[in-house]
Amino acid sequence: MRVALAQIITGRDLAGNLALVEDYARQAKGGGAELVVFPEAAMRAFGNSLLDIAEPLDGPWASRVRAIAAELGIVIVAGMFTPGSVSEGGARKVRNTLLATGPGVEASYDKIHLFDAFGFAESDTVDAGTEPVTFEAGGVRFGLATCYDIRFPDLFTENADRGAQVNIVCASWGSGPGKVEQWKLLARARAVDSTTLVLACGQGDPASHGIPAKGAAPTGVGHSVVVSPFGDVLDELDGGPGLLFAELDTAVVKEARTKLPVLANRHRF
Template sequence: MAVRVALVQLTTGRDLEANLDLVRNGIREAAARRASVVVFPEASMRAFGNSLVDIAEPLDGPWATAVCEAADEAGVVVVVGMFTPGNADTVRNTLLVHGRGVHTHYDKIHLYDAFGFKESDTVTAGTEPCQFTLDGVTFGLGTCYDVRFPALFTANAAAGAQVQIVCASWGAGPGKAEQWDLLVRARAADTTSYVLACGQSDPSAAGVDARRGAPTGIGRSAVVGPYGKLIERAGDGPEILYADIDLGVVEEARRTLPVLANRVTL
């Protein structure tokens, strides 16, 4: 049996309630198309380039609770980027996962201190990989800059993940789109997993003002098969991609190309 997943590419802004409405609308539309798992980008709670410490809340706070209620009402699992309190005057860049008996979260491990941006100034890094299972399919989680670090995705696969979810708000710039495309395909090939990469859409394509220099998204969400072949790719504006996850494809790939079984710890 296949599990249908929706990747909701959107652009969020400063206003939490407006962003929550975008998430609710995406959940409703994806559920109407029979998706079981609905994935949203990193920073869905509030876009980068805005203050984050003042809106960070625990996983049972009002914004997170509203998302959980929407997931429960629709009967789906939601994966959504938000911000929870970190150490001192920082936040954690968190993926909330909730619905159909699943409730967990992942805190971004690799912080984006690159291309002139310094995420570690405002964000406390996570320390532990995270996976969840629905209908016999195990999903591993990663956030944006994490996609440059293969060991996280190998750890997810070693823990049973057949699907890797990457939620992002990818920074624009020369060569950045090409790097994103390469990296999401590479993580599929080196773990023989599906990769579901859901990014913020380009603010200019969504008609949203964004702070210049902040990593606010380029679109190009993607579904990649376990050999690294691109299956679907979004454009730069708001869009929903759908993928039907067939575990038989993963099993066949892992028999044919047993990179996980053949790997050597150096």
């Protein structure tokens, strides 16, 4: 199965971000991909208000992504924001949601592990998801994860227990000393933990296009990677925008689980 990772840099404008999704989806389809992965916050970049643009999965932004996927005959996975809870005092939150849509596919995943780290508190404005999500496309089962989720092995092994041969991670990774190295290390570690292929797609680094940082907002570092179940980096982008193609051979997952049956051998305490 041929897939693509679309390492884009989104901004505030919803229509502009949708145009990016359509452009890269068309390029992915033109390159023979059956599935294309976009980053977290494809709908609107962090560092901008989210409450005013959060919409349900049948709202206009998601509906347009769905229409693009249907028109092209490709599965699209992209990060958006859906409405969350409202407190008794009227304070509203959003959910950090991945939409997966295309031929025979309609699924969504709400980010479970919220980024309350490095002095940032995602939980102040975002409701956590509660349930892992997998879906099937092209005879392959995929598990979904978002950004900070990559630091938590149990989600990846749970997806594998639910049949996932491939784990997709969509991110808008925060920059800082050692953060690119951590991103790649964690992608490799989660592949080995779960003996799955990992498709880790991040927002491109705005600095690569001379875009100034928006305070402490995690706006991306690039370096999207494809990792084998043995932890080998099969391909990688640099910091700038780009489209990375990969051929997924799930036979390597079967091989890894035969040679290194960590899922079968583990003990739960």
